[in-house]
Amino acid sequence: MAVKEDGYVDRVIPRISLKDCKNRRQEIKDQLFEAAKNSGFFSLCDQESPSKSDIEEMFKLSKQFFELPEETKMKTPHQKLLNTGFESASQVRPSTGTADQKESNQLQYHRFNENWPAKEDVGEEWRNKTKEFFLKCHNLGLFLMELFAEALDYPVDFFSKAHNITVPTAQSTLRLLHYFDSTGKVFEGNYWRAGAHTDFDCLTLLFQRTGDHGLEVCPGREAHTDFGYSDQWTPVPSHTGDIVVNIGDMLMSWSDDVLKSNFHRVRLPTADENQSDRYTIAFFNQANTDVIIQGKNKKYPAVTGKQFIEDAMRRNFELLKKQ
Numbered sequence: 001m002a003v004k005e006d007g008y009v010d011r012v013i014p015r016i017s018l019k020d021c022k023n024r025r026q027e028i029k030d031q032l033f034e035a036a037k038n039s040g041f042f043s044l045c046d047q048e049s050p051s052k053s054d055i056e057e058m059f060k061l062s063k064q065f066f067e068l069p070e071e072t073k074m075k076t077p078h079q080k081l082l083n084t085g086f087e088s089a090s091q092v093r094p095s096t097g098t099a100d101q102k103e104s105n106q107l108q109y110h111r112f113n114e115n116w117p118a119k120e121d122v123g124e125e126w127r128n129k130t131k132e133f134f135l136k137c138h139n140l141g142l143f144l145m146e147l148f149a150e151a152l153d154y155p156v157d158f159f160s161k162a163h164n165i166t167v168p169t170a171q172s173t174l175r176l177l178h179y180f181d182s183t184g185k186v187f188e189g190n191y192w193r194a195g196a197h198t199d200f201d202c203l204t205l206l207f208q209r210t211g212d213h214g215l216e217v218c219p220g221r222e223a224h225t226d227f228g229y230s231d232q233w234t235p236v237p238s239h240t241g242d243i244v245v246n247i248g249d250m251l252m253s254w255s256d257d258v259l260k261s262n263f264h265r266v267r268l269p270t271a272d273e274n275q276s277d278r279y280t281i282a283f284f285n286q287a288n289t290d291v292i293i294q295g296k297n298k299k300y301p302a303v304t305g306k307q308f309i310e311d312a313m314r315r316n317f318e319l320l321k322k323q
């Protein structure tokens with residue numbers, strides 16, 4: 001694979017249309033399975049829901065939240081083990097050892113009355129519309145997981161039934177992300193908007209805005225237990241309305257490493273690029289804490305959804321300690 005002068009590798013990030021998805025189930029399934037086995041990163045377009053206007057609206061709501069005073073945002077602070085709440089310039093990836101240049105808020109459906117921004121701070125409409133957007137992402141995630149289950153010869157609901165967002169054991173998360181404006185700033189050291197990492201979940205849906213570049217992927221990971229960074233990175237295009245999908249470690253393990261969870265990162269823009277704010281929205285489909293995760297070939301020991309996430313966090317933490 002040829003590395004270009006700028007250090008990047010040209011790879012096609014498959015773009016799969018979901019148009020008329022009920023009548024094109026087999027065709028879409030084949031395309032998704034190929035993309036998930038080979039690169040684990042692809043984008044979706046023409047989906048009915050969430051529609052482009054739903055996505056544009058969610059970006060407006062997200063911006064509205066991040067424009068609130070710091071102390072208001074901090075009313076629901078991040079709780080690491082629960083994967084919920086607001087944090088700012090605090091997530092450190094083992095690949096960098098420095099804090100990501102971003103703020104984010106992670107929301108879970110069943111914590112609507114517990115750890116979401118309050119009505120008096122964001123308004124009732126913000127809360128209800130964000131909740132609706134959550135549901136739309138969840139439903140699309142279930143549809144994709146059904147197709148993956150069929151492609152892998154599991155019962156159709158094998159993965160999807162493990163994602164129940166309404167009960168206290170739920171782990172799926174909507175993450176609003178805001179990468180800071182870096183115009184004129186000089187960073188000394190290894191700083192990133194988001195350092196290289198894989199996602200812990202089953203399936204991530206990522207919404208980007210046209211022109212907000214910086215996301216890069218590094219395919220080629222063989223086992224979900226490997227760190228293995230390489231320098232063969234490929235930029236992922238950004239289009240408002242499209243959905244970038246990547247397989248996470250949980251589904252890689254659960255498919256006995258057939259579907260690939262790959263490293264990705266978001267770099268800081270250079271001085272001759274657009275250095276203004278970058279907004280993205282990620283939806284992490286993550287199996288409930290009490291679900292047993294093990295593929296049919298039993299490549300890895302059976303673990304619960306809770307244990308899986310804790311093990312992944314511990315591996316990250318141990319790697320950080322070694323630095």
Ligand SMILES: O=C(O)CCC(=O)C(=O)O
Pocket residue numbers: 175177194199206215264266280281282
């Ligand atoms: O914002 C992005 O483009 C990527 C975000 C991401 O990878 C994550 O939050 O896990």
Ligand SMILES: [Fe+2]
Pocket residue numbers: 197198199264
């Ligand atoms: Fe990620």
